[in-house]
Structures are given as structure tokens and as C-alpha cells.
Amino acid sequence: MRCDTIRPDRSLSSPEFLAAYEWLEQEVGFFPIFIAVGISDDVIQMTGYADNWRILTGYEERDGSWAKNYRKRGEFPSLALFSFSQIEGVFMDYQAWHIALNACLNGHSVSPYERRMIFKPSWPAGRWVRAALHGTHLVQLVTPTLALSDAVGVRVRNTSVMHHLSALGFSNISVARIPVTSW
Known part of the structure; x- marks a missing residue:
């Protein structure tokens, strides 16, 4: 990783969600990078940053149980976790995004409503x-590119990662642990 501009790679997208991402691409005019907007713990949970500490990763069937x-x-x-003060893109209601996901997963179309x-x-x-800041909605933003050099802050799991990112040219790096919600 460097202080470069990142672009989405559809080949890295989950195959089950690709149809929804392509629907979104038709709507907004670009293949999306998803950004969580806000500062609350709920918003940070949307980013996946808490997975740094998640011990329980899921369940699987073994021997009938x-x-x-x-x-x-x-x-x-x-x-x-990179933080930005301003990113150009299209805002979306995160809690309504499941409508498009479900429609596309089930071969349906998204209605105008x-x-x-x-x-x-x-x-x-x-x-x-x-x-987003007052917590009345969970907000996400989609953007076609993201300049990592524009980050106003970076949170990392430990000091070794902090030193590594610093050597790559990033600044305003802090070690930050956040609460992990259980499933």
C-alpha cells in the first residue's frame, strides 16, 4: 500500500453482490467504492475495522451440530481505517441499500420508489x-476513486502497522482499538 489513488476492481467483488454493484454503477455512472460517513461506533462497525479484534468469525455445521x-x-x-474530511461522490441511505441488494440477488428490479x-x-x-453526524441515518457514500493521500487521519491495530504506514508516507496515524459487538 502506498499513498496512491485506489480504484475499485470488480474482479475482487463478491460474486453474489456483483449484480447489485452493477445496478449501482448504472445509477451513479461509475463502479463504486463504498465509504461509511460519520463518526459513531455504528458507522465504524460498517467499515469492518472492528474485525481486527473479532475472535468469533462465524459458525459452521460439524457432525450434525x-x-x-x-x-x-x-x-x-x-x-x-482512513478518515477523510471531504470526498466527492453520491450519498446513499445505508439502511435502504439492502433493498437493491435483495432485488438484484433475487433477479428483481428496483422500483422508482x-x-x-x-x-x-x-x-x-x-x-x-x-x-450522519447526528445519528438519524446510517449514511454511506460511493465514489469512483479514493486518494489515500487525502486522508486526514488513519487508525491502525498496533504500533508495528503504524510505523509501516508512516514509512510509506502516511501521517496522522494513531493506534485505536474499538469495541467489538458480538453476533
Whole structure:
């Protein structure tokens, strides 16, 4: 990783969600990078940053019963959380995005009403930001590219990652652990 501009790679997209991402591409004019907007713990949970500490990763069927899957030492990810003050893109209601996901997964189309629920076209950018900061909506933004050099802050799991990112040219790096919600 470097202080470069990242672009989405559809080949890395989950195959089950690709149809929804392509629907979104038709709606907004670009293949999306998803950005969580806001500062609350709920918003940070949307980013996946808490997975740095998640021990229980899920369940699987073993010998006719459900068994918990736990991470072992050395299996924990080392994700970074980049913060930006301004990104150009299209705001969306995160809680309504499931409508498009479900429609596309099931071979249905998104109705005009559902599209308005997702994009809220009457909302100016300031209203989206206020909703995100006041916690009245979970807001996400989609953008075609993301310049990592524009980050105003970076949170990382530990000091070794902090030193590594610093050597790559990133600044305003802090070690930050956040609460992990259980399933």
C-alpha cells in the first residue's frame, strides 16, 4: 500500500453482490467504492475495522451440530481505517441499500420508489452529513476513486502497522482499538 489513488476492481467483488454493484454503477455512472460517513461506533462497525479484534468469525455445521469458528493466533487481519474530511461522490441511505441488494440477488428490479428511498434525491449534501453526524441515518457514500493521500487521519491495530504506514508516507496515524459487538 502506498499513498496512491485506489480504484475499485470488480474482479475482487463478491460474486453474489456483483449484480447489485452493477445496478449501482448504472445509477451513479461509475463502479463504486463504498465509504461509511460519520463518526459513531455504528458507522465504524460498517467499515469492518472492528474485525481486527473479532475472535468469533462465524459458525459452521460439524457432525450434525453448529460449531463456533474462532480465529487463532496469527489469523487476525490488520485493517486500517482512513478518515477523510471531504470526498466527492453520491450519498446513499445505508439502511435502504439492502433493498437493491435483495432485488438484484433475487433477479428483481428496483422500483422508482425504492430508488428514492436509497438515494433521497431531494436531500442536499449538507443534510446527508448532518444525518450522519447526528445519528438519524446510517449514511454511506460511493465514489469512483479514493486518494489515500487525502486522508486526514488513519487508525491502525498496533504500533508495528503504524510505523509501516508512516514509512510509506502516511501521517496522522494513531493506534485505536474499538469495541467489538458480538453476533
